[in-house]
Amino acid sequence: xxxxxxxxxxxxxxxxxxxxxxxxxxxxxxxxxxxxxxxxxxxxxxxxxxxxxxxxxxxxxxxxxxxxxxxxxxxxxxxxxxxxxxxxxxxxxxxxxxxxxxxxxxxxxxxxxxxxxxxxxxxxxxxxxxxxxxxxxxxxxxxxxxxxxxxxxxxxxxxxxxxxxxxxxxxxxxxxxxxxxxxxxxxxxxxxxxxxxxxxxxxxxxxxxxxxxxxxxxxxxxxxxxxxxxxxxxxxxxxxxxxxxxxxxxxxxxxxxxxxxxxxxxxxxxxxx
Numbered sequence: 001x002x003x004x005x006x007x008x009x010x011x012x013x014x015x016x017x018x019x020x021x022x023x024x025x026x027x028x029x030x031x032x033x034x035x036x037x038x039x040x041x042x043x044x045x046x047x048x049x050x051x052x053x054x055x056x057x058x059x060x061x062x063x064x065x066x067x068x069x070x071x072x073x074x075x076x077x078x079x080x081x082x083x084x085x086x087x088x089x090x091x092x093x094x095x096x097x098x099x100x101x102x103x104x105x106x107x108x109x110x111x112x113x114x115x116x117x118x119x120x121x122x123x124x125x126x127x128x129x130x131x132x133x134x135x136x137x138x139x140x141x142x143x144x145x146x147x148x149x150x151x152x153x154x155x156x157x158x159x160x161x162x163x164x165x166x167x168x169x170x171x172x173x174x175x176x177x178x179x180x181x182x183x184x185x186x187x188x189x190x191x192x193x194x195x196x197x198x199x200x201x202x203x204x205x206x207x208x209x210x211x212x213x214x215x216x217x218x219x220x221x222x223x224x225x226x227x228x229x230x231x232x233x234x235x236x237x238x239x240x241x242x243x244x245x246x247x248x249x250x251x252x253x254x255x256x257x258x259x260x261x262x263x264x265x266x267x268x269x270x271x272x273x
Contacts (some may be wrong), residue, residue: 004043004066006175011107013062015045015131017172025049025119027103027129027165027185034126035095039086039114042066044073046105049060051076056093060086072184087113091121102128108177111136112152118186120157126188137164149254151209155202158194160186196265200227204265208253216256217249220268227272243271 004058006012015021025046028036035056041047043066050057051074058080061067070081082094087110094100102125106114111132119124132140135148141155141164142148156162168181203223211219224240233239243249256264 002069004038004063004069006042007065008064010040011109012040012042013105013108013177014042015105015172015174017134018045020047020168020172021164022049024129024131024183024195025053026125027183028053028055030185030187031101031127035098035100037094037102039099039102039130040107041070041090041247042105043069046103047074047077051104053067055094056080058082060084060268061088062086074178087117091117091124097124099124099126101125101200102130106130106132107171107195115140115152119155119159122188123155128160128186129184131168131181132268133177134180134182137184140184140186142218144255144257144260146254150212151206153207154205154256154258154261156186158201158262159191161189162186165268194262194265196262197269200269201261201265204268205253205261208256212253215252216247216264220244220249224268224272227268231272240271243267 004014006014006199014130026049028050032055032095035058036050036053038046038050038057038059041059042063047059047070047153057077059070059077060082061070062085063085067081067083074081102118115128118128138148139150141162142153161183165183165185168183170176170178170180173181204220207223208216208219221240221244228239253262
């Protein structure tokens with residue numbers, strides 16, 4: 001059978017160590033009763049170990065060269081091989097609106113986008129596992145006070161418990177990436193409501209981390225002005241001076257926990273009423 005050629009534009013790095021593929025496939029076992037969706041199966045390194053688990057399985061592949069390979073290698077999957085762009089899919093349609101486990105050897109160039117989409121469908125995805133760049137894995141699982149802690153760390157950890165499972169060497173891929181990889185697992189926590197306006201929460205997190213070296217009082221002022229404009233209030237520069245002079249706003253965003261960001265969001269909402 002003709003081998004699929006990895007494509008740089010798709011961020012493909014095919015795993016060649018099958019013992020690692022088995023370990024990654026086994027990470028879905030924490031949710032044994034749910035269907036599984038694999039993103040980017042390529043030549044089926046993970047797929048071959050997911051099929052024997054006797055669970056409903058679908059694989060999503062955008063690479064047209066991989067589609068016939070997968071049909072030939074795994075004829076039992078049949079219509080469960082879905083050709084398309086995961087980022088453009090309505091995930092409610094994949095398993096008839098039922099929850100599922102998300103997994104894969106994720107393309108390096110879109111891994112963050114995959115997790116942002118997962119957050120949009122968090123009620124459908126109680127568990128996500130798989131392999132990504134080590135640097136991204138550290139970012140997603142890091143806590144406050146670390147350099148890796150950032151926007152996606154906060155947004156993800158607001159809804160999921162995150163685990164860094166193990167590191168994978170760059171030597172077990174074709175072609176070898178220039179960085180190490182890591183296997184992660186995210187499981188939905190018990191949060192059903194953040195306790196603050198979610199849209200504003202995202203704005204606060206993004207606004208502060210986009211200027212992560214600056215104190216909160218500096219990075220928040222433009223956001224407060226933006227909210228005032230949306231509310232039809234005049235752009236009065238002194239309007240929020242008292243709020244911004246608070247000592248806790250001398251901190252930088254990486255010092256705040258998810259709970260701190262929730263509290264800050266509520267305080268900003270009250271300030272801008």
